[in-house]
Amino acid sequence: MTIANWLTVLRIVLIPVFVSLLIYRELSWALGLFLLAVLTDILDGFVARRTRVTALGRFLDPLADKLLLVSAFIILPIISHIPVWVAVVVVSRDVIIALGYLILYLNWESTQIQVRPLGKLSTFMQSLCVAGTILGMLLSVAENYIQLLAYGVALITSVSAIDYILQGIYRANEMSGHKKEGAG
Secondary structure, three states: OOHHHHHHHHHHHHHHHHHHHHHOOOHHHHHHHHHHHHHHHHHHHHHHHHOOOOHHHHHHHHHHHHHHHHHHHHHHHHHOOOOHHHHHHHHHHHHHHHHHHHHHHHHHOOOOOOOOHHHHHHHHHHHHHHHHHHHHHHOOOOHHHHHHHHHHHHHHHHHHHHHHHHHHHHHHHHHHHHHHHHHO
């Protein structure tokens, strides 16, 4: 286990605490813990690139990100002004990506998923939305602000989902071509 992997494990361990803080509306603590989790994500990426990236890290890091954000988007519509449909968009994108990954793996034993720039933007905007929503609740900001932020996230997340779907189709077609070439 590398230091980067330990930071990722710490982020995963913080998720149930973060969710509990949100549910009990301990918003200052929830925001602080969320920002700590984001900081550990940045730090583990920095450390991994400077030392070594492991197979475990390649698996756990995106899993930790998704678990944190999906958890937040499941709870926030219950306690804030984020529309439920926005949470459905965020969760659906991750389910679609996971299913696409599974299809590629089961059919071609391909485990390579390229992180897409729109995927990074989507994750960044989702993190910004979570932090912004919690901060908005703390400061009693008008619900229009929170909803506008959520709509922007839904748009970027949807475009990112389409991008991943198209990339998955391209990858599947590419792998199908390799399979046919090897069969002849």
